Every structure is written in structure tokens, then in C-alpha cells.
Amino acid sequence: MKNLTLDNITAAAVDSFAGLPDARRRELVQVLVRHLHDYAREVRLSHAEWRAALGFLHRVGDISTPERSEFSLLSDVTGLSSQVDLLWSQAGATPGSNLGPFHAAGSPWRDNPADLIGDNAGTRVLLRSRVLDMQGQPLAGAEVDFWQNAADGLYWQQDPRQPTDNLRCRLRTAADGSFEIATIRPVPYQIPTDGPAYLELVQPAGRGSWRPAHYHLIVSMPGHRTLVTEVFDAEDTYLERDAVFGVREALVGRYADEHDPAAAQRLGLPGPTVPVMRMDFRLAQA
Secondary structure, eight states: OOSOOTTTHHHHHHHTTTTOSSHHHHHHHHHHHHHHHHHHHHHTOOHHHHHHHHHHHHHHHHHOBTTBOHHHHHHHHTTHHHHHHHHTOOTTSOOOOOOOTTOOSOOOBOOSSEEOOTTOOSOEEEEEEEEEOTTSOBOTTOEEEEEOOOTTSOOGGGOTTSOTTTTEEEEEOOTTSEEEEEEEOOOOEEOOOSSHHIIIIITTTTOOOEEOOEEEEEEEOTTBOOEEEEEEETTOTTGGGOTTOOOOGGGEEOEEEEEOHHHHHHHTOSSSEEEEEEEEEEOOBO
């Protein structure tokens, strides 16, 4: 490639990936290259800024581990994660929300209903839900992958005092599409503040680091789109200023005391009522 100039360098770089055999991958790479060149041209990117950006990405990679993805956090705090969720949310289906940096594949299977309380401190509650299709029909045998933080605001990967896979599980829905999880009420928490996503982007911008209390779920069923989403607490003070743009109105639920002496006894509660969060999940067809 000789005689490259500002007028033809972008086309040359884009065309160099024309040989990628998969059409979708070819499109993704070529459009990305074009936008990267347009960005550098628009801001007149300097050598020092280019090197600084590469150094930042190196630092994001250096702090990432199998248990904590700084790249996921970077995607979250820039709003990219939520943009992809919103792009693929279908009217009538439960909207998606952030996967977050602390999802771990291979959570233990539990029977439905599941009890995750164990030795955890915190307010004991029930999550009672159903998984439905777009017509409101129950989806029996759907897989639910669930995780949340502990009463100290930390996930088990962040806290050596917690047992591995604390407050997380996988289970399958019953014949009526229902599932129930006995757990503790999640609490607000800060996104990781020890890495470059926070220290070099969020904090210098004067943004907050807090997320409202929530559950994480991945709901999947053959023939349907897999749903990655969250469920938020209506009483949380951080709903309007989530650090990663994850809150959707349809995902905000409210705890209500339900008269259920058997469940109260099972959870070790003193009275006949149990705080219950109810939330149904509707899956779009694949």
C-alpha cells in the first residue's frame, strides 16, 4: 500500500478486512474500523492521546480476572451495555439490563423453591416469579440463573469471608412457570472503585459510583430469546442515578408483606407475614 493519505487511509483499512469469511463478522469489523478512523479525525487525536488510550486499555486488561471483568464494567459505565440491552428489547417482553462484572458461569443447581439464606445477615425475603411467553403462557422448565450481593454490599468474588457461590444459583421453573427464591434483601453498593474504569473515567467526571439494590437474573428457554436482566427495589434512593444506566421502569418492584405462616416459619421469621417481591418475566421468541 503506497501513497496512503488522509483521504484514502480509512478506505484502505476497511477494505483490508474484506476477506473475512463470515459476513456478519466482516460487517462488525469494517464498520468499527471506519468509526475509529472517523473519531480520530474528528478529535484530531494526538500521538500522546493515542498512547494514553492504549495504556488505559492495558490497565483494564491487567486488573480483569475470570471473576471480575473490568471490560464489562467499562462497557457499563459508558452506557454501551444498556444501549445493547435497549436495542434488543422487544415491546411486550421484559426489558434487559446489565450483566455486570460479577456474573460467574456454572452456579450451583438448586431445587425450586430455593433457599439461599444460609448464614447471611440481612432482611429475609422471598422472590416469587413466573416465566411466561409473549402470550402470557407459562414456560415450564425454563432456566433461571440468579445472583446478588450480600448484606455488606459485596459479591462473593469481592469478599473472602463469603463462601464460593454465595447468594447465587441456577434452577428450573415449575409446570406453571413459577419459581421462588428465599434470600436476603439486596442493598445498594458501589461499582468497583479500584480500577481504571472508575479512577480514570467515572471519578474525574464527578459521577457517582453507586448502584441501586437489585437482583441479577439470566432467564433462558429453547425457542426464546435469552433474557439478561435485573430487578430493582422501588424504595431505593439510587434509582435515578444508577452508575451504569441499568434501571428500567418495568424492572422496578416493591416488597409487600404477604400472609404466609408456612413461608415465615421456613425463613425463621417471627410473625405470619413474609416480605415478598413479585416479578414476572416475559420472553420474546427467538
